Amino acid sequence: MKIFRSHVLVCGGTGCSSSKSALIRERFEEKIKEVNLDNEVQVVVTGCFGLCEEGPVVIIYPEGTFYARMTVDRVDEIVEEHLLKGRIVRKYLFDESAKNEQITPLSEVGFYKKQKRVALRNCGLINPENVQEYIARDGYMALGKVLTEMTPEEVVKLVKDSGLKGRGGAGFSTGMKWSFAAPNKADQKYVICNADEGDPGAFMDRSVLEGDPHAVLEAMAIAGYAIGATKGFIYVRAEYPIAVHRLEVAIKQAKELGLLGKNLFGTDFDFDIEIRLGAGAFVCGEETALMQSIEGKRGMSRNKPPFPANKGLWGKPTIINNVETLANVPQIVLNGPEWFRSFGTEKSPGTKVFALGGKINNTGLVEVPMGTTLKEVIYDIGGGCPNGKEFKAVQTGGPSGGCLTKDHLDIPIDYDNLIAVGSMMGSGGMIVMDEDNCMVDIARFFLDFTVDESCGKCTPCREGTKRMLEILDKITEGKGTMEDLDRLEKLAMNIKETSLCGLGQTAPNPVLSTLKYFRDEYEAHVVEKRCPSGVCQSLLKYIITMDCRGCTKCSRICPVGAIEGKVKEVHVIDQDKCIKCGSCMDACTFHAIIKK
Numbered sequence: 001m002k003i004f005r006s007h008v009l010v011c012g013g014t015g016c017s018s019s020k021s022a023l024i025r026e027r028f029e030e031k032i033k034e035v036n037l038d039n040e041v042q043v044v045v046t047g048c049f050g051l052c053e054e055g056p057v058v059i060i061y062p063e064g065t066f067y068a069r070m071t072v073d074r075v076d077e078i079v080e081e082h083l084l085k086g087r088i089v090r091k092y093l094f095d096e097s098a099k100n101e102q103i104t105p106l107s108e109v110g111f112y113k114k115q116k117r118v119a120l121r122n123c124g125l126i127n128p129e130n131v132q133e134y135i136a137r138d139g140y141m142a143l144g145k146v147l148t149e150m151t152p153e154e155v156v157k158l159v160k161d162s163g164l165k166g167r168g169g170a171g172f173s174t175g176m177k178w179s180f181a182a183p184n185k186a187d188q189k190y191v192i193c194n195a196d197e198g199d200p201g202a203f204m205d206r207s208v209l210e211g212d213p214h215a216v217l218e219a220m221a222i223a224g225y226a227i228g229a230t231k232g233f234i235y236v237r238a239e240y241p242i243a244v245h246r247l248e249v250a251i252k253q254a255k256e257l258g259l260l261g262k263n264l265f266g267t268d269f270d271f272d273i274e275i276r277l278g279a280g281a282f283v284c285g286e287e288t289a290l291m292q293s294i295e296g297k298r299g300m301s302r303n304k305p306p307f308p309a310n311k312g313l314w315g316k317p318t319i320i321n322n323v324e325t326l327a328n329v330p331q332i333v334l335n336g337p338e339w340f341r342s343f344g345t346e347k348s349p350g351t352k353v354f355a356l357g358g359k360i361n362n363t364g365l366v367e368v369p370m371g372t373t374l375k376e377v378i379y380d381i382g383g384g385c386p387n388g389k390e391f392k393a394v395q396t397g398g399p400s401g402g403c404l405t406k407d408h409l410d411i412p413i414d415y416d417n418l419i420a421v422g423s424m425m426g427s428g429g430m431i432v433m434d435e436d437n438c439m440v441d442i443a444r445f446f447l448d449f450t451v452d453e454s455c456g457k458c459t460p461c462r463e464g465t466k467r468m469l470e471i472l473d474k475i476t477e478g479k480g481t482m483e484d485l486d487r488l489e490k491l492a493m494n495i496k497e498t499s500l501c502g503l504g505q506t507a508p509n510p511v512l513s514t515l516k517y518f519r520d521e522y523e524a525h526v527v528e529k530r531c532p533s534g535v536c537q538s539l540l541k542y543i544i545t546m547d548c549r550g551c552t553k554c555s556r557i558c559p560v561g562a563i564e565g566k567v568k569e570v571h572v573i574d575q576d577k578c579i580k581c582g583s584c585m586d587a588c589t590f591h592a593i594i595k596k
């Protein structure tokens with residue numbers, strides 16, 4: 001095998017690809033050839049490094065130097081200086097890695113320091129389109145081990161002993177789920193990988209598939225062996241073209257090497273995987289709707305029982321696991337359940353991947369041991385809110401979760417702790433909000449999403465969430481009453497209790513949690529007809545202060561002629577005419593216009 005003295009890792013995740021990392025990779029390859037280094041330096045396309053905010057990202061090993069916000073123009077200089085002359089180009093480094101006189105290696109950068117990578121262990125490290133790189137990192141060793149050294153019962157027990165809980169939202173014991181399907185007798189059983197990932201703001205599963213697709217294939221085959229299934233489906237949304245492409249490549253490579261297909265590892269176990277594309281409906285992530293969708297029907301949830309482990313895809317015993325859940329499995333097999341339990345909490349062992357977004361400095365993908373506090377994730381890893389703004393709330397669990405406040409920052413994150421305070425882990429979306437976010441508006445945003453995504457099968461969800469949205473609209477328009485707040489709460493409880501599936505059962509959570517922790521904001525909208533954060537358009541007032549120099553710029557720009565005033569005199573806005581477009585505020589160079 002050829003040994004290279006240096007590796008240039010270029011992120012090929014969706015975030016960096018959308019900012020043209022492919023062109024950066026091409027230029028690296030060309031320039032490296034031009035300076036005759038192609039025998040010494042290898043360029044590798046990887047999955048996401050996590051710190052997408054700083055993308056496109058390039059990491060050069062063996063030093064582990066972190067070049068952030070790369071552009072094609074910078075490539076030549078980096079090749080000539082760093083790769084040819086061994087001089088790191090400090091001005092292009094990620095800020096934090098060039099702070100002191102010394103260069104901080106990647107692992108010591110604040111963003112990575114508190115992280116523990118299990119599900120993401122290969123993401124940003126290997127070329128996901130090269131099975132050999134996965135194998136070099138112990139890939140398919142776990143599958144080999146279970147097939148040649150363990151019985152299916154032992155595999156189920158091992159996963160059960162690890163305490164792994166499903167990372168797709170509900171947090172149900174993975175080993176337990178497998179144990180329900182294993183003893184069922186059937187001519188055919190199935191393993192499904194749920195890669196629908198419909199939560200707004202979530203991209204954990206996409207990143208795992210883009211960065212380490214073989215880990216998921218290997219885990220599916222292990223699950224197949226454990227429950228006696230010979231066929232797997234990956235249900236992935238069509239909006240994830242890079243993930244789909246990498247899965248296709250990975251399946252092809254695994255088949256070529258005999259790692260999928262017939263008689264795996266010389267045993268009589270066969271396992272094959274097919275991809276099924278989803279059209280991007282949130283409800284199709286719900287397991288019964290997902291199975292309907294794979295069967296070619298409209299994705300609608302149904303009552304459980306029967307559970308998929310007994311009667312799933314085409315009526316056959318089926319287990320459905322989330323991408324991240326599966327990505328943990330080969331590691332658990334190789335290192336043992338005790339290793340997995342050695343981090344995380346007693347009831348929630350292991351790690352959790354979060355997609356950190358919203359008003360946060362380091363937007364990106366983060367994997368931390370369960371039990372890490374919200375404060376550590378938001379401040380130590382996420383770097384807090386940008387522009388010195390004050391942290392206000394964090395939304396976990398997407399549309400099924402809730403908003404937590406400053407008072408919750410010290411909570412160690414795990415399934416039970418988040419539920420205890422009215423939110424939930426969900427699949428791992430974590431959206432941070434600062435003082436400029438209106439909590440009523442946030443609740444409205446999530447409810448608007450669920451109204452659109454409801455499959456319409458049952459009345460409480462189909463009609464109830466619409467009525468809740470109407471009340472929220474009334475409140476944000478300044479037309480709400482105190483009775484509306486009570487009505488909202490009652491409706492929310494009814495929908496939670498009577499909806500058929502998880503979508504409706506959790507849809508009211510963002511409203512309930514904001515009503516609980518930010519009631520004063522709701523009351524300000526209702527009683528004072530005021531939006532304290534200045535977000536709700538109907539309640540906004542643009543006001544010209546005494547700082548006005550009378551330059552007339554605003555009156556010339558106002559589309560409805562709402563501003564009056566003479567040159568060099570303080571101007572005034574006619575509130576009846578103003579349509580609250582904000583153009584005047586943007587135009588005023590003297591900052592004399594404020595929103596109230």
Ligand SMILES: Cc1cc2nc3c(=O)[nH]c(=O)nc-3n(C[C@H](O)[C@H](O)[C@H](O)COP(=O)(O)O)c2cc1C
Nearest residue numbers: 166167168194197198285286287321322325502503
């Ligand atoms: C409305 C709704 C959407 C869901 N979306 C997803 C999803 O996108 N991905 C996922 O893995 N699980 C999703 N789930 C949870 C799945 O139904 C199921 O519990 C999960 O895939 C099981 O895998 P796990 O045990 O490994 O978490 C969703 C559930 C509901 C109610």
Ligand code: SF4
Nearest residue numbers: 455457458461501504
């Ligand atoms: S709760 Fe909503 S999404 Fe679920 S079955 Fe009822 S209408 Fe469909």
Ligand code: SF4
Nearest residue numbers: 548549551552554588
């Ligand atoms: S643009 Fe600003 S300074 Fe000029 S007239 Fe308007 S408010 Fe006054």
Ligand code: SF4
Nearest residue numbers: 558578579581582584
């Ligand atoms: S917000 Fe728009 S409509 Fe209102 S005064 Fe300013 S420019 Fe005119």
Ligand code: FES
Nearest residue numbers: 013015016048052
């Ligand atoms: S996509 Fe490149 S760092 Fe996340």
